[in-house]
Amino acid sequence: MSTESKVDVLIIGAGPAGLMCAQGLNRAGVKVRIVDQRPKRVAAGQADGIQPRTVEVLQSYGLAERLLREGNQLHMAAFYNPSPNGGIERTDRTPDVTAPSARYPHEVTLHQGAIEAIFVDSMRERGLEVDRPIIPTSLELSTEESELKDPNAYPVKVELKHLEDNTTETVRAKFVVGSDGAHSWVRKTLGITMDGEQTDYIWGVVDMIPDTDFPDIRNRCAIHSNNGSCMIIPREGDKVRLYVQLSEKEVHVDPETGRVDRKKFGPEQVMEVARKSLKPYYIDKVGEVDWWTIYIIGQRVASKFSAHERVFIAGDACHTHSPKAGQGMNASMNDTHNLVWKMTHVLRGWADISLLKTYEFERRKYAQDLINFDKKFSALFSGKPRTEDNQDGVSHEQFLEAFQTFGAFSSGIGIHYTSSVVVQPAHQSFATNQTVGMRILPHVFIRAADARPYELQDLLPADTRFKILVFAGNTANASQLDRVKVLAENVETGVLKKFGNEVFDILSISSAHKEKVNYTDLPEVFRSHWSKVLLDDEDMFKRSGSGKGYEYYGIDTEKGAVVIVRPDGYVGMIAPFEKVEDIETYFAGFMIPRS
Structure with missing residues (x-):
């Protein structure tokens, strides 16, 4: 049926x-x-x-x-390399994430x-x-x-x-x-x-609760030993994941499929290789292995x-x-x-x-x-470590530099979409620190109505609407407020009328001080609700990290700018007040006008 x-x-x-x-x-x-x-x-x-x-x-x-x-949160990374006395020794500890603008500066x-x-x-x-x-x-x-x-x-x-x-x-x-x-x-x-291609790097993975005297077992660890490389990833509860480099001598790879024969090599053998790589420290598992696998890196x-x-x-x-x-x-x-x-x-x-x-x-x-x-990262991680006998190996300095250089990319913070119909960087200079095509930088602003601090990203949910952020400049200045009113009229009769109010959510952010501005000063289209007007000022108790947002984004505090944030949180375009027609052109590139 x-x-x-x-x-x-x-x-x-x-x-x-x-x-x-x-x-x-x-x-x-x-x-x-x-x-x-x-x-x-x-x-x-x-x-x-x-x-x-x-x-x-x-x-x-x-x-x-x-x-x-x-x-579990990872805040610190530890690096181990071969010790002159045999085994491994710690050579460094650094932040786990090297992405300064990360709102959550850690992995989970x-x-x-x-x-x-x-x-x-x-x-x-x-x-x-x-x-x-x-x-x-x-x-x-x-x-x-x-x-x-x-x-x-x-x-x-x-x-x-x-x-x-x-x-x-x-x-x-x-x-x-x-x-x-x-x-x-x-x-x-x-x-x-x-x-692409398949590499020669073979790795075993074991999830378990460890019994060990290894001092960095609750930190992310990159270990280069003469027995091969190892990575430690602390997990929820007391669990830990071990990534252990294996050699073709230790495992059987089927020449026809290119896959590892898991019947001939299991979690106990992976643990045994880990024990050799972690010497002089010992490591064993408490109870049963939670999960394991063996794989060959393919790219x-x-x-x-x-x-x-x-x-x-x-x-x-x-x-x-x-x-x-x-x-x-x-x-x-x-x-x-x-x-x-x-x-x-x-x-x-x-x-x-x-x-x-x-x-x-x-x-x-x-x-x-x-x-x-x-x-690059896999080659460095899987490469032999540099020692007195192997001067061509991977040095700690090389690996650490790569770890930190690639930090923005691996954290996801550095993803940059290039020019297209939904990424238009023509007016990048009006927000010099907020790159068009990258995600909107997190920053704390205060609400004009009640001075409550808010993380901007929390006001831009993934609700499929484009967010129009009107950095209104110093609205305590009458001439600037007049510019804002002209902008409001142009936005209302242009983009909103042509493509529909329901497509957009508008937030305005004034650079005026909380003592001098009322949220009702702004045109109605820029304050559809009392919660939609923000200030770039410190909160009442100076504890939230608010203030200096215009400086952080590279926007002129007096003249302001308009920032268009896509529904996925990435900046689609930036425009000065006098180029509001360019915003309409941007949306006309992919949106259907209302009849």
């Missing part, structure tokens, strides 16, 4: 990328379905590191609080199943569940150009098989997202290739990320790399965070379907940059 249904978006694969996509679309009111072949979500292991930018993204959906409560570690549960529980509150166990068996994409260009059409037909009762169903979808992992069925069905990027902007791939389906810098799950979730708002705008009729081309443009370049970063 076969049934048939229609859906706006069908998501295949309920890992971190798929769940980020499903919850984002669900919040936006999109009719979405998510299926997965696993009977249950991940119970232990898999990915476990959340980078600072990803915490900001989760916060924009209201999901960071639980992550921070349940996860929590096993993938618990991270997935945050999404699953949030979706359940809104009536959305993961359908499982289900596998896709066929996918057909229309070849009719008129159908592919019509956002209201259902050009994708997917056959699904329910594994529990062996029934089938046909789903007709406007869009499909394949977030079904490194061996993606969707990618293979579309005939998309993975470009590949899909040749394209979509078929006709109707079927997309995301996450491990379109890029694979080593887990050393903790990028996999973060890159995956940020893929679909990028896609959610664009898909929503198209489905609502706000934006032209061509907007969806920017998903591949932005995320594929990021994936390629990630692979280039990963190649």
Whole structure:
């Protein structure tokens, strides 16, 4: 028996990328379905590191609080190298994250199943569940150009098989997202290739509770020993993850598949290699191993990320790399965070379907940059350490420099989308420290109405609306207030009238002092609610870090500027008051005017 249904978006694969996509679309009111072949979500292991930018993204959906409560935080990193006396010795301790503008200046570690549960529980509150166990068996994409260009059409037909009762169903979808992992069925069905290579680096991973005298067991550690490299990642509770470098002599690699034979090498053998690498310290496990695996580092990027902007791939389906810098799950979730708002705008009729081309443009370049970063970092991490007998090896200084240089990239803070229809840097000079194409810098401002301090990022939720930040300058100055009124009239009769009020959320930020300004001074369009007017001033008790925000963003305190923040938190453009027509031109590049 076969049934048939229609859906706006069908998501295949309920890992971190798929769940980020499903919850984002669900919040936006999109009719979405998510299926997965696993009977249950991940119970232990898999990915476990959340980078600072990803915490900001989760916060924009209201999901960071639980992550921070349940996860472990990494604040310090320790580095060990060969000791002249044999074994290893500590050579340095540094901050774990080297990204000065990070709102959350630390990584968070929590096993993938618990991270997935945050999404699953949030979706359940809104009536959305993961359908499982289900596998896709066929996918057909229309070849009719008129159908592919019509956002209201259902050009994708997917056959699904329910594994529990062996029934089938046909789903007709406007869009499909394949977030079904490194061996993606969707990618293979579309005939998309993975470009790149497999390295010679073999690593074993063990999650367990340690019994050890190693003094940095609760810090992230990079260990170079004469026995091979090792990484320690402290986890939630008392757990620790060990990444242990293995040699081909120790494990058997199948020459045909290129995969490690897990039957001949298990967690006990990984622990034994770790013991040798950590000498003179001892390490053992308390109780059973929580999870383990062995893998060979592969570094590949899909040749394209979509078929006709109707079927997309995301996450491990379109890029694979080593887990050393903790990028996999973060890159995956940020893929679909990028896609959610664009898909929503198209489905609502706000934006032209061509907007969806920017998903591949932005995320594929990021994936390629990630692979280039990963190649350098993996080579340094897996390379032999420099010793008296091996002067060509990796020195501590080399590794530390790379660790700190790549910090902005690995933290996610340094992601920079280049010029496109949604990134227009022409007026960059009006906010010199806030790069167009990068995420809006976090900073604390106070509300004009009651002087309560607020982190700006918390006022810019991922609700699919563009945020227009009007840095109004010194509104205590009558001539500047007149400029603001002219700007308000131009915004109201231009962008808002042409594209619709519901697309935008406007916040105004005055540089005037709290003692001298009333929020009611600003034009109504810039204060749709009393909470929408902020001041760049210290809070009443000077404890929140507020003040000097204009200076932080590089904006003139008297004249101000307009900053357009995309729904995913990245700055799309900046403009001076006198170039408000350029804002209209920006939106006209991808949005559909109201009739």
